[in-house]
Structure formats: C-alpha cells, structure tokens
Amino acid sequence: MAADGYVSRRGARIGRYQGILSQGFTMYGKDRFDERSNPQGVLNLGTSENKLCFDLIEEWFNRHNGGSNIAPHMFQYSDVQGIESFRHEIAKFLTDYARAPKALNPEHIVVMNGCCSIFAALSAVLFDPGDCYLIPTPYFGGVNPDMWLYGEVQAVHVPLDSKMSDGESFPFQLSVKKLEAAMQKANEQTQIACNNG
Numbered sequence: 001m002a003a004d005g006y007v008s009r010r011g012a013r014i015g016r017y018q019g020i021l022s023q024g025f026t027m028y029g030k031d032r033f034d035e036r037s038n039p040q041g042v043l044n045l046g047t048s049e050n051k052l053c054f055d056l057i058e059e060w061f062n063r064h065n066g067g068s069n070i071a072p073h074m075f076q077y078s079d080v081q082g083i084e085s086f087r088h089e090i091a092k093f094l095t096d097y098a099r100a101p102k103a104l105n106p107e108h109i110v111v112m113n114g115c116c117s118i119f120a121a122l123s124a125v126l127f128d129p130g131d132c133y134l135i136p137t138p139y140f141g142g143v144n145p146d147m148w149l150y151g152e153v154q155a156v157h158v159p160l161d162s163k164m165s166d167g168e169s170f171p172f173q174l175s176v177k178k179l180e181a182a183m184q185k186a187n188e189q190t191q192i193a194c195n196n197g
Contacts (some may be wrong), residue, residue: 015018019145079102082111123151132156134182136174156186 018026024046033041061070080181081087087106112118119142127133129152135143136158147153158179160172168175 013149017145017149021142021145062122069168081107082109115140116142117145120146120150123147123153127151127153128154132186134158134179134186136160136172136178156182 001016023043024042028042028044028046031041032038033043035131057071084106087109089103089108090111091111094100112121115155123146127147131153133147133153133155137160144155147155158174159182160174160178162171164171166174
C-alpha cells in the first residue's frame with residue numbers, strides 16, 4: 001500500500017533516511033570542489049569510486065593489455081548484471097578455483113559495484129522484513145543501513161576479539177560456538193521483546 005500515493009511504505013522510509021554518507025553526499029552536490037573555480041568546496045571522500053586518477057589507470061591498463069585499448073566505459077558497470085565478458089571470466093575462474101563439478105553459467109552471475117549494493121540486494125531477496133542476520137564484529141559500518149533500509153533486517157552481532165580465547169589459534173577467530181551464542185542471545189531478546197509487547 002502506498003504511503004503517500006506515489007511510493008510504497010518501504011520507499012517512503014528509504015526516502016526519509018539521511019545517514020552520514022547521504023548527508024555528506026548532499027553537501028558535496030551543493031558545493032563541489034573544483035581546483036580552479038571552487039577551491040573551498042566539498043571533497044567527496046564518501047564514494048569509493050576513483051575517477052581522480054583514471055588517466056593513469058587507463059594508461060597502465062592499455063600498456064599492459066597487449067596493445068588493445070580499454071574504453072573508459074569498460075571501467076564502470078554498464079550492464080545491470082555486469083559486463084558480459086567479465087562475468088564469463090569470473091565463471092571460468094570460479095569453476096576452476098572452486099573445482100565445480102559443472103561449469104558455472106555466467107548468466108547466473110551478477111557483478112555489483114561495491115559491497116553496499118550487494119548487501120542491499122541480498123537483504124531484499126533473502127530476508128523478510130523483521131528477520132535478523134548474524135555478522136561478526138568488527139565489520140564495515142555501511143552494512144547496517146543498507147540491510148535495514150532495503151530489507152528491514154537487523155544485525156545480530158557475533159563479537160570477535162583481538163585477544164585469543166581458549167582453543168583459538170588466531171585473533172578475531174570465528175567459531176560455531178560464537179555463532180550459536182549470538183543466535184541464542186538474539187532468540188532470548190526476541191522472546192523478551194514479544195512478551196513485553
């Protein structure tokens with residue numbers, strides 16, 4: 001059901017959200033840095049896309065690519081699934097690397113630009129609103145807003161530590177025991193929240 005007649009409730013909620021990255025990008029859009037015309041403007045340090053040195057990257061790739069030129073659009077994802085030739089190479093690599101009994105089909109591979117878009121897509125297709133997912137801590141802070149905004153799913157932290165506990169062979173070691181403890185704690189909190197409602 002549409003919240004305001006034009007978008008869904010989920011779309012309206014996403015539209016209202018203003019996290020620190022969104023606020024920063026809005027500021028950047030209103031006052032973009034330019035070395036000559038706006039040297040006091042805002043630098044966009046929140047987007048993981050490096051176009052500042054594209055000329056160097058293009059030169060390097062073209063020099064090491066057997067003499068054939070790589071067009072600028074090839075450095076960006078122009079197809080929703082990802083560049084077809086790239087997906088074919090990924091399929092070949094993963095078939096070999098993972099020792100798949102059957103060759104992977106490149107049509108079943110989707111390439112996305114950045115982990116946030118991947119988490120957002122996964123949250124929308126793998127979870128129902130209100131579901132939870134286990135995530136080892138520490139982790140990239142961009143995961144929570146993308147999973148919550150698009151999938152309405154909540155993180156359940158699996159605490160990892162820099163100090164090794166008994167039976168661990170390295171710091172920040174993830175174990176079944178830690179996953180089960182986090183899941184048990186999440187189940188108890190869910191029951192408490194439901195009983196208090």
